[in-house]
Structure formats: structure tokens, C-alpha cells
Amino acid sequence: MTKLLQVSGLCKAFGGVVVADKIDFSLSAGAMHCLIGPNGAGKSSFFRLLLGEHAPDAGTITFDGDDITHLRSFQRIRRGISVKFQVPGIFKALSVRQNLEVAFQSHLSGSQLEQTIHEMLEFTELSHVVATPAGVLSHGQQQWLEIAMAVGVEPKLLLLDEPTAGMSPDETRKTGDMLNELNNRGITILAVEHDMAFVEQISKRVTVLHFGSIFAEGTIAEIVDHMGVQEIYLGTVDDG
Numbered sequence: 001m002t003k004l005l006q007v008s009g010l011c012k013a014f015g016g017v018v019v020a021d022k023i024d025f026s027l028s029a030g031a032m033h034c035l036i037g038p039n040g041a042g043k044s045s046f047f048r049l050l051l052g053e054h055a056p057d058a059g060t061i062t063f064d065g066d067d068i069t070h071l072r073s074f075q076r077i078r079r080g081i082s083v084k085f086q087v088p089g090i091f092k093a094l095s096v097r098q099n100l101e102v103a104f105q106s107h108l109s110g111s112q113l114e115q116t117i118h119e120m121l122e123f124t125e126l127s128h129v130v131a132t133p134a135g136v137l138s139h140g141q142q143q144w145l146e147i148a149m150a151v152g153v154e155p156k157l158l159l160l161d162e163p164t165a166g167m168s169p170d171e172t173r174k175t176g177d178m179l180n181e182l183n184n185r186g187i188t189i190l191a192v193e194h195d196m197a198f199v200e201q202i203s204k205r206v207t208v209l210h211f212g213s214i215f216a217e218g219t220i221a222e223i224v225d226h227m228g229v230q231e232i233y234l235g236t237v238d239d240g
């Protein structure tokens with residue numbers, strides 16, 4: 001399969017804190033992949049590097065055949081990278097519909113905009129709350145609204161930072177079904193996640209980050225059985 005994303009030798013440090021340590025990572029077009037690792041491993045920083053919110057100290061990022069290492073965030077978004085961070089990036093005082101309009105208006109207008117809003121409302125089962133202020137939606141609904149905002153622009157790569165954090169088991173399963181459907185529609189997905197049952201629902205392969213570098217990569221069964229991975233979660237492996 002062609003590589004949609006290719007990261008080579010990516011390095012970033014904030015003072016003495018190394019958040020990316022010679023990361024080599026790639027994703028094939030159509031992949032659904034999970035990134036795990038203990039708190040502070042560098043998962044969110046990796047997303048911020050991919051999105052252009054942090055400039056790397058070294059290394060390259062190639063996306064869809066082009067070197068995007070020095071592009072600004074909006075240029076990467078325009079090329080098809082979309083992200084949903086942990087904290088919902090919705091406008092709480094605006095209605096569900098207004099949030100979708102804000103997210104899509106730079107890409108779409110007229111009947112196309114209406115069609116996409118309609119499709120996303122159906123997809124995320126938010127049609128019945130279309131006029132409701134986003135701030136009064138349930139936690140799960142807020143997360144789904146943000147997923148709708150991120151995918152309505154038809155990204156090639158969707159980055160999700162802990163999409164199920166704070167969700168009930170039912171909401172988590174529903175989110176997994178949603179992501180599987182988006183992946184079936186052709187969107188490549190990279191998700192940071194802690195809930196291994198959810199990882200198993202959506203992904204076949206997992207990468208483990210630890211102290212900003214790739215510690216292990218494999219199938220879920222391989223990662224779950226990996227002694228070293230168990231130890232880093234228990235805090236018995238250091239970076240020396």
C-alpha cells in the first residue's frame with residue numbers, strides 16, 4: 001500500500017524535555033492505527049508536530065507524497081490533515097448547526113454545505129439537537145460534534161487524541177462504530193487511546209511511545225503480551 005504519512009528522524013525538545021526522539025513512523029493510505037503510551041510519553045506532542053503546531057528540531061514529515069515539514073498548520077489542514085484534540089474544540093454558545101457551519105464554511109458553500117451538514121448530523125445522530133447550544137449536549141454528543149466538524153471537510157488523515165476520554169461504555173462503543181465506518185469510507189485514522197478494549201475494537205496495529213521514542217509496534221495481542229510495555233505502564237523502565 002502507498003504511504004500516506006511518512007515521518008523520518010523526527011526530533012523535538014522543550015529545554016531538557018525530549019518529546020520526540022528520532023521518531024520513524026509511517027501510515028499506509030486506509031490504515032486505522034492506534035498510538036498508546038504512558039502519561040507524558042509525547043503522544044499529543046507528536047500530533048502537534050504532525051499538525052505543524054510545533055516546529056521540529058530535526059527530521060521530516062511527508063504527507064501524500066509532499067514534504068510538509070515546514071508548512072504551517074492551515075496549509076497542512078488544506079492538504080487533508082484533520083485533528084480532534086482531547087479538549088473539545090467546539091463553540092459552546094453556538095448551536096450544533098452553527099458549529100458545523102463554522103467548521104465547513106471555508107471549504108463549502110450553498111447546497112454542498114447544506115448536504116454535508118445534513119450528512120454529518122445523520123452520521124453522528126445529532127439531527128434532533130441541531131438547534132441546541134453545543135455546551136448543553138452530553139459529553140459524548142460534544143465529542144461526536146467535534147468528530148463531525150473534523151470529518152465533514154473530507155480529510156485524508158484524521159488524528160484523534162483520546163476520542164473516548166470521559167465517555168460511558170455505550171458511548172465508547174458507538175464512537176468505535178463511527179470510526180470504523182469512517183475508515184471504511186476511506187479516511188486514514190491515527191488515534192491516541194488508553195482504553196485497550198476500544199483499541200481492539202478499531203485497530204489491528206498499535207505503536208507504543210515512551211519518552212518521545214517508539215518503544216514497540218505490533219498487533220494488539222503482541223503489545224498486550226509485551227513484557228517491556230507492561231513495565232513502562234508500571235513505571236519500571238527508565239529512559240537510560
Ligand SMILES: Nc1ncnc2c1ncn2[C@@H]1O[C@H](COP(=O)(O)OP(=O)(O)OP(=O)(O)O)[C@@H](O)[C@H]1O
Binds near residue numbers: 018037
Ligand atoms: N510546549 C511545551 N513546553 C514544555 N514542555 C512540554 C510542552 N508540551 C509538552 N511538554 C512536555 O512534554 C512531555 C510530553 O507531553 P505530551 O502531552 O506530548 O504527552 P502525552 O503522551 O500526550 O501525555 P498524556 O497521555 O498525559 O496526554 C510532558 O512532559 C510535557 O509536560
